[in-house]
Amino acid sequence: xxxSTTLPRRHLLAGSAAALGALGLAGWTGNARAQAAAAPxxxxxxxxxxxxxxxxxxxxxxxxxxxxxxxxxxxxxTPSNQLYVRNNLPAPDAAILDNRDAWSVSIEGVKNPRxxxxxxxxxxxxxxVATVLQCSGNGRGFFPSKPSGTPWQVGAAGCVVWSGxxxxxxxxxxxxxxxxxxxxxxxxxxxxxxGVDPLTVLVERSVPVKALDDALLAWEMNxxxxxxxHGGPLRLVVPGYQGVNNIKYVKRVAFTAAQxxxxxxxxxxxxxxxxxxxxxxxxxVWEMGVKxxxxxxxxxxxxxxxxxxQVHGVAFGGTRGIKGVEVSVDGGKxxxxxxxxxxxxxxxxxxxxxxxxRLEAGTHVLASRATDTAGNVQAEQRxxxxxxxxxxxxxxxxxxxxxx
Amino acid sequence: xxxSTTLPRRHLLAGSAAALGALGLAGWTGNARAQAAAAPxxxxxxxxxxxxxxxxxxxxxxxxxxxxxxxxxxxxxTPSNQLYVRNNLPAPDAAILDNRDAWSVSIEGVKNPRxxxxxxxxxxxxxxVATVLQCSGNGRGFFPSKPSGTPWQVGAAGCVVWSGxxxxxxxxxxxxxxxxxxxxxxxxxxxxxxGVDPLTVLVERSVPVKALDDALLAWEMNxxxxxxxHGGPLRLVVPGYQGVNNIKYVKRVAFTAAQxxxxxxxxxxxxxxxxxxxxxxxxxVWEMGVKxxxxxxxxxxxxxxxxxxQVHGVAFGGTRGIKGVEVSVDGGKxxxxxxxxxxxxxxxxxxxxxxxxRLEAGTHVLASRATDTAGNVQAEQRxxxxxxxxxxxxxxxxxxxxxx
Numbered sequence: 010x011x012x013s014t015t016l017p018r019r020h021l022l023a024g025s026a027a028a029l030g031a032l033g034l035a036g037w038t039g040n041a042r043a044q045a046a047a048a049p050x051x052x053x054x055x056x057x058x059x060x061x062x063x064x065x066x067x068x069x070x071x072x073x074x075x076x077x078x079x080x081x082x083x084x085x086x087t088p089s090n091q092l093y094v095r096n097n098l099p100a101p102d103a104a105i106l107d108n109r110d111a112w113s114v115s116i117e118g119v120k121n122p123r124x125x126x127x128x129x130x131x132x133x134x135x136x137x138v139a140t141v142l143q144c145s146g147n148g149r150g151f152f153p154s155k156p157s158g159t160p161w162q163v164g165a166a167g168c169v170v171w172s173g174x175x176x177x178x179x180x181x182x183x184x185x186x187x188x189x190x191x192x193x194x195x196x197x198x199x200x201x202x203x204g205v206d207p208l209t210v211l212v213e214r215s216v217p218v219k220a221l222d223d224a225l226l227a228w229e230m231n232x233x234x235x236x237x238x239h240g241g242p243l244r245l246v247v248p249g250y251q252g253v254n255n256i257k258y259v260k261r262v263a264f265t266a267a268q269x270x271x272x273x274x275x276x277x278x279x280x281x282x283x284x285x286x287x288x289x290x291x292x293x294v295w296e297m298g299v300k301x302x303x304x305x306x307x308x309x310x311x312x313x314x315x316x317x318x319q320v321h322g323v324a325f326g327g328t329r330g331i332k333g334v335e336v337s338v339d340g341g342k343x344x345x346x347x348x349x350x351x352x353x354x355x356x357x358x359x360x361x362x363x364x365x366x367r368l369e370a371g372t373h374v375l376a377s378r379a380t381d382t383a384g385n386v387q388a389e390q391r392x393x394x395x396x397x398x399x400x401x402x403x404x405x406x407x408x409x410x411x412x413x
Numbered sequence: 414x415x416x417s418t419t420l421p422r423r424h425l426l427a428g429s430a431a432a433l434g435a436l437g438l439a440g441w442t443g444n445a446r447a448q449a450a451a452a453p454x455x456x457x458x459x460x461x462x463x464x465x466x467x468x469x470x471x472x473x474x475x476x477x478x479x480x481x482x483x484x485x486x487x488x489x490x491t492p493s494n495q496l497y498v499r500n501n502l503p504a505p506d507a508a509i510l511d512n513r514d515a516w517s518v519s520i521e522g523v524k525n526p527r528x529x530x531x532x533x534x535x536x537x538x539x540x541x542v543a544t545v546l547q548c549s550g551n552g553r554g555f556f557p558s559k560p561s562g563t564p565w566q567v568g569a570a571g572c573v574v575w576s577g578x579x580x581x582x583x584x585x586x587x588x589x590x591x592x593x594x595x596x597x598x599x600x601x602x603x604x605x606x607x608g609v610d611p612l613t614v615l616v617e618r619s620v621p622v623k624a625l626d627d628a629l630l631a632w633e634m635n636x637x638x639x640x641x642x643h644g645g646p647l648r649l650v651v652p653g654y655q656g657v658n659n660i661k662y663v664k665r666v667a668f669t670a671a672q673x674x675x676x677x678x679x680x681x682x683x684x685x686x687x688x689x690x691x692x693x694x695x696x697x698v699w700e701m702g703v704k705x706x707x708x709x710x711x712x713x714x715x716x717x718x719x720x721x722x723q724v725h726g727v728a729f730g731g732t733r734g735i736k737g738v739e740v741s742v743d744g745g746k747x748x749x750x751x752x753x754x755x756x757x758x759x760x761x762x763x764x765x766x767x768x769x770x771r772l773e774a775g776t777h778v779l780a781s782r783a784t785d786t787a788g789n790v791q792a793e794q795r796x797x798x799x800x801x802x803x804x805x806x807x808x809x810x811x812x813x814x815x816x817x
Contacts, residue, residue, distance in 0.1 A: 082636040083539055083576040086490055091636065132721045135487055135767050137755030170755075172487040232486040232495065317536045351541030351574070354756040363539050 057100040058238040065091040069159045072096040076164035078408075081304040083321055083361055085351050086139070087167030089231045094238050095144045095165060097212050097273060098199040101237070101258055105198070109234065109242040114226065118264025120184025127243055130226055134178040138225055138248055139170045139354035141325045145251035145278055145294035148391070148400025154283065156397030163302050163406060168323070168359045171246050173227030176262065180221065190218050190264035195245040195256035213271040214254045214278075216247055216295055218264060223248045223328070223357070226259065248357035249328030251294040251399075253278055268293075281395035297327035299387045300401035301334055301362070301379035303408050312413040315370050320347070321363040326381030330356030333380050336364040340374035341389070341404065347377070356382070368412045376407035461504040462642040469495040473563045476500040480568035482812075485708040487725055487765055489755050490543070491571030493635045498642050499548045499569060501616050501677060502603040505641070505662055509602070513638060513646040518630065522598075522668025524588025531647055534630055538582040542629055542652055543574045543758035545729045549655035549682055549698035552795070552804025558687065560801030567706050567810065572727070572763045575650050577631030580666065584625065594622050594668035599649040599660035617675040618658045618682075620651055620699055622668060627652045627732070627761070630663065652761035653732030655698040655803075657682055672697075685799035701731035703791045704805035705738055705766070705783035707812050716817040719774050724751070725767040730785030734760030737784050740768040744778035745793070745808065751781070760786070772816045780811035 052068035054061055065080035074094040076087065105112065110128035143166035150160035159165070176193075180186060197212035225246040228235055235241030240257025247254045253273070268274055268289070279291040301324030306313055324334045335344035347364035362377065379387045391402040456472035458465055469484035478498040480491070509516065514532035547570035554564035563569070580597075584590060601616035629650040632639055639645030644661025651658045657677070672678055672693070683695040705728035710717055728738045739748035751766035766781065783791045795806040 082633050082638075083541055084574040084633055084636040085541060086574060086636055088636040089492065132723065132769075134769065135723045135725055135754065137487055137489060137765060139756050170488040170490060172755075229486050229488055232488040232490055232492040234486075319536065319539045321539055350539065351576075352543050352756070352758040352762070354758070358756070361541060365536075365538065 057103070058094055060090065060236075061092075061238075062090045066093075067164065072099065073159045075159075075161055076167060078163050078302075078304055079307050079309050081164075081323070083304075083351070083363075085168060085354060085358070085361060086231065087169055089169070089233065089236065089239070092142070092167040092169060092239070093144065093165045095159070095252060096257070097253070098197070098201070098210060101199055103237050105258065106237060106242055109228065112242040114243060114259055115261045116179060116183055116263075117261065118187050118190050119180055120187055123183065125179065127228060130174045130179065130243075131228070133182055134174045135172060136175050136225060137170060137172045138223070138246070139168060139358035140246060140248045141166060141168050141297065141357065141359050142252050142255065143297060145253055145398045146396070148402070148405060149397030151400055151402065151405035152391065152393075152397045154393065154397070156395060158397055165252075168325075168354070169230050170232070170354070171225055171227040171244075172229040173225045173243075173246070176224040176226055176245075177221055179226065180264075186218075186264050189266045192216065192265045192268055193218050193220050193224065193247075194263045194265045194269050195254075195259050196261035196263070197256050198258035198260035208270055209272045211271040212256065212273055213269040214256060214274050215265065215268040216250055216254050220247050220250060226262070249296055251278075251297055253294065278396065278398065280392070280398060283393050283395060285395060287395060294398050297325065298399060298401045299326045299329070299331075299379050299381040299385045300324070301377040301387060301403070302406040303336075303375050303377050306375075306410055307408060308410045312411045313368060315368065315412050317365055317367050319363050319365055320375055321350075321361065322377050323359040323361055324377065324379035325359035326356070326379065326383075326385070328356060329381040329383050329385070331360045331379055332382045332384070334360070334362040335378045336362070336366070337376045337378070338366050338368065338373050340407065341376050341378075344378065368410070370412050372409060372411050374407050374409050376403050378403045461507070462498055464494065464640075465496075465642075466494045470497075471568065476503065477563045479563075479565055480571060482567050482706075482708055483711050483713045485568075485727070487708075487755070487767075489572060489758060489762070489765060490635065491573055493573070493637065493640065493643070496546070496571040496573060496643070497548065497569045499550075499563070499656060500661075501657070502601070502605070502614060505603055507641050509662065510641060510646055513632065516646040518647060518663055519665045520583060520587055520667075521665065522591050522594050523584055524591055527587065529583065531632060534578045534583065534647075535632070537586055538578045539576060540579050540629060541574060541576045542627070542650070543572060543762035544650060544652045545570060545572050545701065545761065545763050546656050546659065547701060549657055549802045550800070552806070552809060553801030555804055555806065555809035556795065556797075556801045558797065558801070560799060562801055569656075572729075572758070573634050574636070574758070575629055575631040575648075576633040577629045577647075577650065580628040580630055580649075581625055583630065584668075590622075590668050593670045596620065596669045596672055597622050597624050597628065597651075598667045598669045598673050599658075599663050600665035600667070601660050602662035602664035612674055613676045615675040616660065616677055617673040618660060618678050619669065619672040620654055620658050624651050624654065625668075630666070653700055655682075655701055657698065682800065682802065684796070684802060687797050687799060689799060691799065698802050701729065702803060702805045703730045703733070703735075703783050703785040703789045704728070705781040705791055705807070706810040707740075707779050707781050710779075710814055711812060712814045716815045717772060719772065719816050721769055721771050723767050723769055724779055725754075725765065726781050727763040727765055728781065728783035729763035730760070730783065730787075730789070732760060733785040733787050733789070735764045735783055736786045736788070738764070738766040739782045740766070740770070741780045741782070742770050742772065742777050744811065745780050748782065772814070774816050776813060776815050778811050778813050780807050782807045
């Protein structure tokens with residue numbers, strides 16, 4: 010079959026200019042279709058993610074889709090059709106969803122190792138966890154050093170709700186951990202390109218075994234069976250850890266004494282100092298640090314009118330949750346405590362914050378700075394590194410608005 | 414433009430049979446398209462809701478769409494594309510979304526009454542609230558008396574996240590309530606049919622003024638600008654109250670001494686005893702009572718295999734939240750405490766529950782019974798009434814499964 014990648018039905022039905030305007034997309038207010046015709050064509054959504062909302066997304070490549078900052082709402086959960094995508098290999102054939110219950114995952118490094126089908130996993134328990142899913146390269150676009158890789162700004166992140174079986178239930182059903190388990194290693198089920206050493210392309214990541222406490226084998230996201238784009242039929246979810254550790258199409262979970270030898274683990278996603286070469290002795294991107302950013306007001310629609318606005322955004326603290334958020338409207342000279350709003354979905358989710366402020370005519374730099382429940386304060390500066398990972402700098406994430 | 418109402422792209426892309434199977438739809442497992450061709454054609458989705466997932470919905474009419482019990486997931490939030498729709502009048506023209514910020518609502522019964530645009534409302538505050546949205550006729554399909562109206566079973570309900578401004582902020586900005594305010598009355602912006610007394614068709618509902626404490630003027634649902642199908646650009650959300658009180662396309666909010674004279678208030682949605690006539694002295698459908706039901710396992714896919722299953726479902730308590738849920742696998746003879754799972758989104762949201770049980774060969778009647786935080790226990794029997802409203806009977810909501 011063929012599928013259109015033009016404006017989706019829902020927005021045309023709802024009045025396209027309005028729908029686009031509501032999303033706050035620069036250049037799309039007014040006569041959207043006329044402007045679209047005049048502007049350089051945006052890259053279309055890739056087929057496996059063709060059901061997503063194109064106006065909400067920046068298509069960097071077929072394997073990298075970013076949520077526009079202006080598309081983040083204030084309803085805590087990021088809707089699936091606006092959630093970013095980052096695949097390290099091409100998505101598997103959609104046929105792997107033909108019989109979800111038949112998908113099997115090999116559990117190794119336990120007393121009684123064996124493979125379990127998704128149907129069997131469903132009998133072992135069900136839990137629901139909200140997590141921030143974030144690519145470790147989110148914010149790379151703010152590095153002046155222009156590291157190679159997708160120049161994500163804030164939109165390689167979202168907050169979603171997973172359902173599945175706690176991995177600890179599975180381990181318990183198989184007799185508990187075998188001796189010597191130091192790492193929880195997940196392996197993706199992508200088809201590997203031929204003619205290359207598998208270890209150079211295999212998506213396999215190890216995290217410290219303590220992550221077992223919270224890890225989930227998830228078959229559902231945001232109330233729907235897990236889509237191919239997000240790792241369906243089964244994904245290893247490691248709450249509080251950077252996205253790459255949340256293995257899609259997971260086909261093997263092993264409790265191992267050593268980290269995976271796959272290059273994505275040994276050399277990829279390492280915090281390599283500038284000028285160095287990546288190596289396994291450098292820190293891997295595991296738990297996320299404390300971070301926040303402002304999603305509104307933005308400058309997309311042009312100048313704001315003088316008066317009160319609600320400065321709002323999101324904040325998260327990896328595995329530790331958020332204690333509070335401060336907001337500055339003078340580029341970080343002075344700070345005010347914002348209010349955390351909306352439901353608290355637990356330590357792995359993000360919190361929304363809001364602060365009413367009066368903005369008079371002029372240019373204002375709006376910034377946010379979060380503190381996690383352990384007292385860690387979001388840093389002003391990024392930690393420079395070769396890959397452009399783990400950028401949580403509040404200064405990099407500030408936004409400038411003009412009031413006139 | 415024209416729009417297809419056949420299977421949406423996402424499911425075709427994901428392997429249609431698998432996607433349908435995963436939703437647990439009876440008769441849709443196997444070769445979905447072949448069966449679809451053989452089965453009587455389902456009613457297509459109406460144009461204003463054409464972006465929803467057809468497999469997840471039962472189309473009763475163009476203004477009544479029900480979520481299939483088998484489509485409810487375990488991720489707390491009901492995704493917008495699976496959420497039920499019940500409109501009392503045809504949806505307005507989609508042009509009302511052309512300029513969302515220009516939508517205006519008249520605020521009356523305050524010290525300084527005036528109209529406010531959505532752009533102005535956005536400056537007055539932002540809050541996020543998760544609520545169960547439920548049609549008061551949900552469960553009508555279980556009444557043996559077959560009251561007139563849509564025979565909803567469990568799917569005229571969902572749990573969604575709203576963002577907007579607390580109505581109390583708006584009242585405060587306009588000087589506070591005028592004297593004598595006893596009701597909060599909302600008026601919908603639907604186009605009224607011509608040639609009839611407007612009061613016989615106007616969508617206008619009054620709730621006790623205490624609802625002001627929690628009410629929201631909402632412009633966003635589940636992270637997206639509020640769709641036309643769900644009342645965009647602006648909806649009055651009254652957390653904990655039956656759906657009809659959550660006025661779509663709200664154009665007027667009035668604090669009044671008396672209830673609305675519109676027929677939908679005076680005679681509609683009244684708890685009229687069987688054999689009586691509806692009248693304004695009978696209780697209106699306001700706060701929701703304590704209620705729960707099981708969403709799995711279901712009999713849709715045929716017999717279950719003997720062994721352990723996770724019995725799961727949802728429970729809510731109107732404005733009071735949920736203290737606990739019991740589950741029975743013998744039709745209510747004996748009960749066991751289920752575990753509440755997943756994040757608690759606050760008193761107005763539903764909680765998910767789960768209980769692992771072993772089911773041996775035979776037929777089993779699975780039921781759930783919730784208790785709210787005030788100690789009210791979900792009733793065994795429905796309260797008989799002319800309109801088939803407020804059905805919270807645990808017995809009516811039980812499901813029968815066969816194990817073989």
